[in-house]
Amino acid sequence: MSKQQEYITITLAGRVNVGKSSILNLLSGQRDFAIVDAHPGTTTDTVMARMEIHELGPVKIIDTAGVDEYSQLGGKKRKKTYEAVEEADLTLLVIDLINDGETSDFAVEKEIITRALKYEKQVLIIYNIFHHNFPSNKLKKIKNIASQKLNQDLPCLYINALNLKDQKKLIAFIMTFFRKENHQPDLIPIYGHKGYVLLNIPMDEETPAMRLLRPQDMVMERLLRKYLVPVLYRMDLKKARAGDKAEKKRFLVTIEHLRNSPEGLKLVITDSQAMDIVGPWLSHDISITTFSVIMANYMSGGNIEMFVTGLKTLLLLKNGDSILIMESCNHDRKCDDIGTQQIPRLIKEKLNLELKIDFSFGRVLPDDLKQYKLVIHCGGCMIDRQKYMRRIFKLREARVPITNYGLFLSWIHNPEASVRVTKIFRSNKDHKGN
Ligand SMILES: Nc1nc2c(ncn2[C@@H]2O[C@H](COP(=O)(O)OP(=O)(O)OP(=O)(O)O)[C@@H](O)[C@H]2O)c(=O)[nH]1
Ligand code: SF4
Ligand SMILES: [Mg+2]
Structure with missing residues (x-):
């Protein structure tokens, strides 16, 4: 946190x-x-x-x-x-x-x-x-x-x-x-003071130098507080996506090493862009989620189901419908940016849809939300919870469903994967404390 x-x-x-x-x-x-x-x-x-x-x-x-x-x-x-x-x-x-x-x-x-x-x-x-x-x-x-x-x-x-x-x-x-209400769920609901958590951080042209991204920082802080051991792993996503066997082997050897250790491997957290690769590589008994899904759950006060429900709207969309891709900050955009390039391309290629796609970057919400059939939101790590919750209220008021980058990227390649990346939040929902 x-x-x-x-x-x-x-x-x-x-x-x-x-x-x-x-x-x-x-x-x-x-x-x-x-x-x-x-x-x-x-x-x-x-x-x-x-x-x-x-x-x-x-x-x-x-x-x-x-x-x-x-x-x-x-x-x-x-x-x-x-x-x-x-x-x-x-x-x-x-x-x-x-x-x-x-x-x-x-x-x-x-x-x-x-x-x-x-x-x-x-x-x-x-x-x-x-x-x-x-x-x-x-x-x-x-x-x-x-x-x-x-x-x-x-x-x-x-x-x-x-x-x-x-x-x-x-x-x-x-x-x-003043009633101090704590709406914030545990960032990573895993328990027991033992075990490794592998953080898969591919680093691409957009990754800033000399620092990690805020969700990665937040996750590490939480894991340390729980006495769990974060293991930072950099995957070469280009090689992995091109089917490079050595790159796959390097990853799986690390996974096996952690699994076979006395402490064991508790969870894999991946950049959502690598979910289509990492998901199929890992056997189903290994828990996996993405940084973006962690943020969506956290910022919405534990309401990950709302984003899962939002995903279902994708199947109801028709050519010409309008959707909004929203990011809470206005960062530099390099080639193959997730919001402006990858998601629109995947919608076109995988869903075979010609949608009208608008973009909203930064803190200001567009006025006319009702025109949109769906909002696909980034992890929202650069605004505070109060601002994020106001967005959710506004969308609910306008009856616009919302989903999230991490869930979208998991689901679009394999609908089962969206269930997998949300499992840790559902199975540990009633657990309080850190
Ligand atoms: N005597 C007295 N004067 C006050 C009190 N509170 C504010 N003032 C005066 O009222 C004037 C306006 O106060 P501000 O605190 O600037 O009021 P504001 O609501 O922020 O005003 P705006 O920014 O213009 O909307 C100033 O001259 C203050 O000194 C008070 O409790 N007693
Ligand atoms: S606010 Fe959104 S777009 Fe900006 S860094 Fe965080 S997750 Fe990425
Ligand atoms: Mg004033």
């Missing part, structure tokens, strides 16, 4: 000038962490700050632009704010109690709450009180009016965001009401 994915994400949202950035400063304990100004619209885009809040652990706080700015730019800012709300584990909805408590219709605030709850996220209300010595009877009256108008059964807190003493109060409030 990477550090990046252990962050709790908290979004600060509300109208302009209600003290969102001041609350970010309050949480950080620094008055000048974010720019704060009496001018409405000071924060013009989502701003992310990572910090360690002792009681909560690593937290990613997203300060946002106010959602009630109705210029053309305001629409763009609002879109980003809503995205941040939909992704966050927790939204702190900030309301300027004295200015808005009596007069506002709270439509904007209700919209924020609706969006968060739709994405099964949590919301807490922060009433920010700008005036120190506001008469208490008047304040009580406004509090009542505001809570009646907002009409939400959500925990709320009254603070003065400029008062550093309210920091403790705010953190205690979050600690009391």
Whole structure:
């Protein structure tokens, strides 16, 4: 599990000038962490700050632009704010109690709450009180009016965001009401502190120098933590694919060596591009999966079956249907790139289909998802779990099935292989712990 994915994400949202950035400063304990100004619209885009809040652990706080700015730019800012709300584990909805408590219709605030709850996220209300010595009877009256108008059964807190003493109060409030949910399954559900796991990493023109890819790093970290021994193996995929007997022998000798060792071979994890080679080479009593399938299971909170179901859509596609190939980052593309070349070619050759294939690279989701019959997604290792889950929600909302590169590449050569690469997740589903 990477550090990046252990962050709790908290979004600060509300109208302009209600003290969102001041609350970010309050949480950080620094008055000048974010720019704060009496001018409405000071924060013009989502701003992310990572910090360690002792009681909560690593937290990613997203300060946002106010959602009630109705210029053309305001629409763009609002879109980003809503995205941040939909992704966050927790939204702190900030309301300027004295200015808005009596007069506002709270439509904007209700919209924020609706969006968060739709994405099964949590919301807490922060009433920010700008005036120190506001008469208490008047304040009580406004509090009542505001809570009646907002009409939400959500925990709320009254603070003065400029008062550093309210920091403790705010953190205690979050600690009391935020339910820290752990949706993340074990990255590699194999158990027992003994055994080798062979990682097949072919390395091609796209492989960056001087480092391994993030899923490979994550897998190694997990194996070490479990006292399992990762064995890194580089297959020459070109030779293997060309039927080179020596290349096959080199691989199988390594496998036999590990199998016959006292510790034994627990699992083979391969780059998904080599699954069509490695799968048939290995006898069925050897467990095998791919890095991409591991990531899909992990990022989706253990929902690998959703990607298996998505595969079945491939058999229902007709010429002219649109599908979307999605990657969560925008990397250099060299020859025979998986997303832009291999997958489209395999669809054409193996399924004999002429599809309309669109591509989406990076963090932004296309607006009109409904036009697609299927999404084929990469492992998604470069975005965090919250962003990935928002994608899954959006696709579910648009009723678009999703599958994954690793599953696709296993299935297209041999449908049985897609069952094989998901077996470790199904057979160990109920096992908790690492
Ligand atoms: N007196 C008092 N002033 C506050 C409080 N919170 C914020 N302010 C002031 O209100 C103004 C706006 O605060 P910001 O934190 O920038 O508000 P924001 O919601 O981030 O505003 P935008 O980024 O413009 O949407 C600043 O002048 C703050 O100093 C508070 O609790 N008490
Ligand atoms: S985000 Fe996707 S395309 Fe980018 S490196 Fe990770 S798996 Fe590959
Ligand atoms: Mg601001």
